[in-house]
Amino acid sequence: MIxxxxxNVIASVVYAALLHVSAVxxxxxxxxxxxxxxxxxxxxxxxxxxxxxxxxxxPDYWYTWRAQMPTLAKQFKVVAIDQRGxxxxxxxxxxxxxxxxxxxxxxxxxxxxxxxxxxxxxxxxWGGAVAWKYAMAHPEMTDRLVILNLPHPYGLxxxxxxNPDQQKASAYARHFQQPGAASGLTAAGLSFWVEDxxxxxxxxxxxxxxxxxxxxxxxxxxxxxxxxxxxADDPPKVKCPVLMIHGLKDTALLPGALNDTxxxxxxxxxxxxxxxxxxxVQQDAAQIVTQTISNWLTVRGSAK
Numbered sequence: 001m002i003x004x005x006x007x008n009v010i011a012s013v014v015y016a017a018l019l020h021v022s023a024v025x026x027x028x029x030x031x032x033x034x035x036x037x038x039x040x041x042x043x044x045x046x047x048x049x050x051x052x053x054x055x056x057x058x059p060d061y062w063y064t065w066r067a068q069m070p071t072l073a074k075q076f077k078v079v080a081i082d083q084r085g086x087x088x089x090x091x092x093x094x095x096x097x098x099x100x101x102x103x104x105x106x107x108x109x110x111x112x113x114x115x116x117x118x119x120x121x122x123x124x125x126w127g128g129a130v131a132w133k134y135a136m137a138h139p140e141m142t143d144r145l146v147i148l149n150l151p152h153p154y155g156l157x158x159x160x161x162x163n164p165d166q167q168k169a170s171a172y173a174r175h176f177q178q179p180g181a182a183s184g185l186t187a188a189g190l191s192f193w194v195e196d197x198x199x200x201x202x203x204x205x206x207x208x209x210x211x212x213x214x215x216x217x218x219x220x221x222x223x224x225x226x227x228x229x230x231x232a233d234d235p236p237k238v239k240c241p242v243l244m245i246h247g248l249k250d251t252a253l254l255p256g257a258l259n260d261t262x263x264x265x266x267x268x269x270x271x272x273x274x275x276x277x278x279x280x281v282q283q284d285a286a287q288i289v290t291q292t293i294s295n296w297l298t299v300r301g302s303a304k
Contacts (some may be wrong), residue, residue, distance in 0.1 A: 005114070006274070007042055007144040008190055011138065018193065022160075025031050027064055028044055028046060028059055028063075028069050028070070028080075029044040029045050029046030029047075029069065029073070029078070029080070030044065030045055030046070030090075031043070031044055032044075032045065033239075034109050034110045034112075034113035034258060035109060036084075036102075036106040036108075036109035036110075037105070037109075037112070038090075038106055039084055039089070039090040039097075039102075039106065039193050040089060040090045040251070041060065041081055041082065041083075041084065041089050041090075041109060041110055042062070042081065042082040042087060042088035042089045042210055043080060043081045043082070043110060043302075044062050044069075044079075044080050045077065045078060045079045045080075045114075046070070046073040046077075046078050046121065047068055047073025047075070047076055047077050047078050047218070048074075048077055048078050049075055049076045049077055050077065050119070050120065050121035050143070051076065051077050051079065051111060051114055051116045051118070051120070052072060052076035052077065052078050052079065052119060052120040052121075052122060052297075053058050053080075053081065053107060053110055053111065053119045053120070053121055054068070054069075054079065054080040054081070054122045054123075054127075055083065055107065055121070055122065055123040055124070055126075055127030055128075055130050055233050056077065056080075056081075056082070056083060056086070056124060056125070056126075056127045057123075057124045057125020057126040057127045057128065057149075057150070058125055058126050058215055058218060059190040059191075059207065059215060060086075060124070060125070060127075060280075061082050061086045061087040061203075061206045061207075062080040062082050062087065063080075063203070063206065064124065064280070064282060064283065065078075065080045065122075065282065066199075067282065067283065067286035067287070067290055068286070068289065068290045068293060069129060071290050071291075071293060071294050072199065072290075072293065072297075075294070075297065075298070076120065076297075077114065077181070078135060079110060079114065081106070081107075081253045082109055082126065082216065083103065083106065083126070083130070084097070084098065084102070084103070084106060085098065085210060085211045085213075085214025085215055085217065085218075086206070086211075086214070086215070087207075087210055088209065089205040089210055090216045091210070091211035092214070093213075095217045095220045095221050096218075096221070098214065098217035098218050098220070098221045098222070099221045099222065100129070100133050100221070100222050103130045103218075103222075104130060104133050104134045104137055104138075106130075106221060107121065107131075108134070108135050108138060108141065111141060116140045117140075117141060118140065118142065118143045119141065119142070119143060120144045120145075120146065120297065121134055121135060121142055121143075121144075121145050121146070122141050122146040122147075122148075122150060122293070123146070123147055123148070123150065123182040124147075124148040124150065124280075124281075124282060125148075125149060125253075125279070126150075126218050127148055127150075128147045128149065128150025129150055129222065130152060131145060131146075131147060131243065132145075132147065132150070132152060132153055132245060133153070133262065135238045135239075135240060136235060136236040136237075136238060137236075139184060139236075139238070139239040139240065142238075142239075142240050142259050143171060143240060144240050144241050144243070144297065144300055145238060145240055145241070145242045145243070145273045146242075146243045146244075146245070146293055146296075146297075147213050147242065147243070147245070148244075148245050148246070148281050148282055148289070149245070149246055149247055149250050149253055149259050149279050149280075149281050151246075151257030151261070152230070152235075152251060152257070152261045152264050153235070154231060154234075154235050154264060155257040155258060155259065155261055155264075156224075156253070156257045157224055157228070157230060157231060158230060158257070159231055159254065159256050159257040160224050161228045161230050163254070163256055165254060165256075166256065169226070169251060169252050169253070170223075170252070171264070172252065173219050173223045173252075174225075174226070176216045176219040176220070176223075177219050177223065178214075179223065181216050182216050182272045183212075184217070185212040185216075185229060187203075187204045187205075187207035187208040188204055188212075190203075190207050190215075191203040191204050193279075193280060194283075195260070195283075224288075234264075237262055237264055237265060237266045238264060238265045238267075238269060239266045239267065241267045241268050241269075241270075241294070241295045241300050242261075242265055242267070242268070242269050242270070243269075243270045243272070243292070243293065244258065244261065244269065244270070244271045244272070245272045245273075245274065245293075246258060246273050246274070247273075247274050247276075247277030247278045247279060247280075247281035247284055247285065247287055248269070248273050248274060248275045248276075248280065249275070249277060249278040249279075249284075250278055250279040250281075251275065251278070251279070252279055253279065254272065258271065258273075272292055274288065274289075
């Protein structure tokens with residue numbers, strides 16, 4: 001009887017914690033969906049003003065921006081999306097459905113869903129890759145660009161071609177590109193990096209709703225493959241101001257790839273490196289990241 005009572009108490013505590021986390025998540029904004037072709041993209045939105053779209057990476061979902069959303073929503077209409085394959089967004093089958101043009105189209109669909117002709121784009125990790133490519137493909141719809149822990153794609157390609165340390169650091173990506181790699185993933189395992197226990201419960205639930213195959217299709221469709229080599233042509237230059245924030249303890253994306261980023265930009269670059277933050281810089285150094293983004297956007301002016 002004592003054991004049963006203890007289990008009931010523990011279950012009640014866990015359930016209360018889950019309710020608390022879900023309530024906190026709900027308070028961050030209103031949930032909705034945008035149609036990107038036949039794929040529905042889930043988002044959470046808060047605030048009014050110029051549009052600001054936030055794109056998460058791997059393994060993550062819209063909730064990664066929970067520390068930044070309340071502050072940014074004071075100036076912007078913030079829209080944090082679940083990328084396809086994740087959480088409450090649709091999870092199409094097939095590697096081809098996760099190719100970069102599809103991911104870019106999802107962002108464009110979200111902007112059009114809100115009746116806007118441009119937005120500030122904020123991206124982390126794979127969200128950063130999508131943000132870079134979106135700015136190159138749709139400069140007229142990109143007001144400003146904020147990138148967290150994702151070097152310019154050409155900088156990363158250069159390092160994969162010439163830097164043995166980056167090649168070693170990218171071993172995980174080569175593994176993800178292998179057939180059957182998704183079978184080794186679990187929701188709990190993918191949440192290993194989340195330090196806050198209340199948030200971890202929310203992450204586990206989100207990943208249980210997600211497609212592990214879809215997550216790894218980002219790597220299969222878009223990550224460079226061996227033998228690594230430099231692109232034959234220069235990329236289209238990004239035409240808007242860019243803010244990059246990079247946690248230097250990132251063991252997957254080394255800082256050498258940040259060098260020469262300015263060669264691929266037409267306007268100013270602001271680079272902020274945080275020596276004590278890792279890959280998930282928006283959570284590792286939440287306060288300074290939030291304030292840096294907010295201050296930079298204020299100085300740079302607002303989208304119309």
